[in-house]
Amino acid sequence: MSRAVSSAEQMRDAARAPAVVPPPYEGGVEISRRRTPVPAGTEAAYEDRRWVGDLRIGLSRALGSLGWTTADNLDAALLALSELVTNELVHGMGPSINVRIAWSSDGVCFAVQNSVPEGAVRVRETGPYDEHGRGLVLIAALVDRRGTDNGWSWCTLARRRTCGNSR
Secondary structure: EEEEEOOOOHHHHHOOOHHHHHOOEEEEEEEEEOOOOOOOOOOOOHHHHHHHHHHHHHHHHHHHOOOOOHOOOHHHHHHHHHHHHHHHHHHHOEEEEEEEEOOOOOOOEEEEOOOOOOOOOOOOOOOOOOOOOOOHHHHHHHEEEEEOOOEEEEEEOOOOOOOOOOO
């Protein structure tokens, strides 16, 4: 289920983190996906894992329509979204995953409703062959601001305009 968010004000109210949503945003969306039930301690269902890629494709199209390119931080925005949603998918306990995204030609804000048990997701030391444990480190390296607020994990990322990119 998704619905368009018509204004930056609605997005700020929805995310309940007005200090982290720099105006003005030109568009936004709220998306909710009901989790596929799996036994405790097992990997998330394939359809749920695939949904993360579908979110990346949708965000890529939305930002691309505003002229964002790889040089503008598009890849960093896609990776940050993937990591926030994947943390909820892997560690969350809620019946659904709720994502809010606001974008403009100058920046993007993501918020993912948090049903992760306290302490389940934390920055930790990883070895060179570890398959998990780098998400929060990646997010911290990529975004301008991040945090948790009123049950939502959020981050903001400004568009990095490069020489020759006049948009």
